[in-house]
Each structure stands twice: as C-alpha cells, then as structure tokens.
Amino acid sequence: MTVERRVGNEKIVELLEGVSRSQIIKQLRPVGDASSAQMNGGSDNVVASFKELIKRQDETIATLNHQIKNLTATWLHRKRFVKTLNEGIEAERELAKLKQEMAERCQIENDRKQAEQPHIEHFRSASLPAVAEQWQQYQIAQLPNAEEVVVQQLSAQVKQLEEQLTYGWQSFEVQGASLAQTSAQLVEANRKIHDLEVQLAAAMSNAATVEGARSQIRDELRKQALRMLDAMLRFLDFITLDAVACYTV
Secondary structure (H helix, E strand, C coil): CCCCCCCCHHHHHHHHCCCCHHHHHHHHCCCCCCCHHHHHHHHHHHHHHHHHHHHHHHHHHHHHHHHHHHHHHHHHHHHHHHHHHHHHHHHHHHHHHHHHHHHHHHHHHHHHHHHHHHHHHHHHHHHHHHHHHHHHHHHHHCCCCHHHHHHHHHHHHHHHHHHHHHHHHHHHHHHHHHHHHHHHHHHHHHHHHHHHHHHHHHHHCCCCCHHHHHHHHHHHHHHHHHHHHHHHHHHHHHHHHHHHHHHHC
16 A cells, blocks of 8 residues: 655645746746746746655655554554464363363263172172182192092181180180179279269368369269270270171181
C-alpha cells in the first residue's frame, strides 16, 4: 500500500495569489522586453515553491509509507499471535477431552476389575488346594517307597500336633493358676475397697478433712481398679493368643 502524490487546488491557488494575471500571461507568452527577466524571477519562485511543496509531500508520503509498513507488521504479528493463541486453546480443549476419556476408561477398567475380583478369589481358593494336593501326590508317586514315606510324614505331623497340644495344656494350666491368683487378688482388692469405703464413710463425718480423705480414697480406689484391670487384660490377652495359636496349628 502506497500513498500517491497529490497537489491540491488550494495549494496551487495559494501559490498563485501573489502572481498577477498579466504576469501569468507574460509567463505563458514570453516576450523579449526588459520586464521578462522579472517575470522569469517570479516564475522561478513559483517553481521553487512547487518543488518545496512536492518535497514536503514526498517526505510526508515516505513517513506515511513507513507507518503503514510498521502497522502492517504489527497487524501480522498480532494475527499470528491470535492464531497461536487459538491453536493453544484448541490444544488445551483436546487435552482436557483426552484426560476425561482416559479417566472414564480407567474408571470402567477399575469397575471391571472389582467386579471380577470375587470370581478370581473364588477360583484361587478353589484351585490352589487341588493343585497343591496334585503336586504332593505327584511328588510322593516319584518316590520308590511312596506308602512308607506317606506314613512317616503323617507320623511326624501327628507327633508335632501332640507336642503342640501338650504345650497348649501346659499353658492352660499355667494360665489357670495365674487366673486363680488373679481371682485371689480381686478378692483382696474387694476387701480393700470395702475397707476404704468404710474409711470414707468415717471420714465423711469429719467436715474439716472430708475433701482430702475423699480425694485420697478415690485415688487409691482408682489405682487399685487400674492395677486389677491391667492384670485382667494381660491375662485375657495371653489366653487369647495361646488359644489362637493352638487353633491355628
């Protein structure tokens, strides 16, 4: 895009205001009289003014062309930026869409796995014992004296179970003795609690020391109860662990 050079009528009239009609005619129809030199001087001034005007317009045109070039470059840059921005927005939308699709697929896959998990567990629980038994029978069948080996294995297992049962009974007897001891301690604790209650009742009659005695007795009762409760819990835990161990074996 360029700016064409134009000289307006107003500029021409402005430049011709100082030139009379006779001077213009003489300029157009030159004669050889003495005043021709003056007219030539006036026409030179007009031509110089036209040249100056044209020069200024050329400079203005150059400036405008430069501005147009800069504006065009800016517009192209902004156009590319907008295009890149739109492409980025579209890419983000596609990425968000892909993420959503992947999340949905993962959810469907997780639901499928959860639905199949009970069947897999059932298959494992049903197949593993059978496979183990088949493998054991295969191993036994490979031995030269299979029946004798089986009898020896069963005898060893019976012996091991008898040892575990003996240990369990011994533990039960020990725990029974410990329980009897704990019961005796509970009886003794109840007796002490009764004595403390009697002391508390006696202390209630004394208004000056009732609060201190009550606090002391409560602390003693709390300590006794906590000790007995801790002993009972340890005893029950021990019995439970032994029972679980024997049952597991």
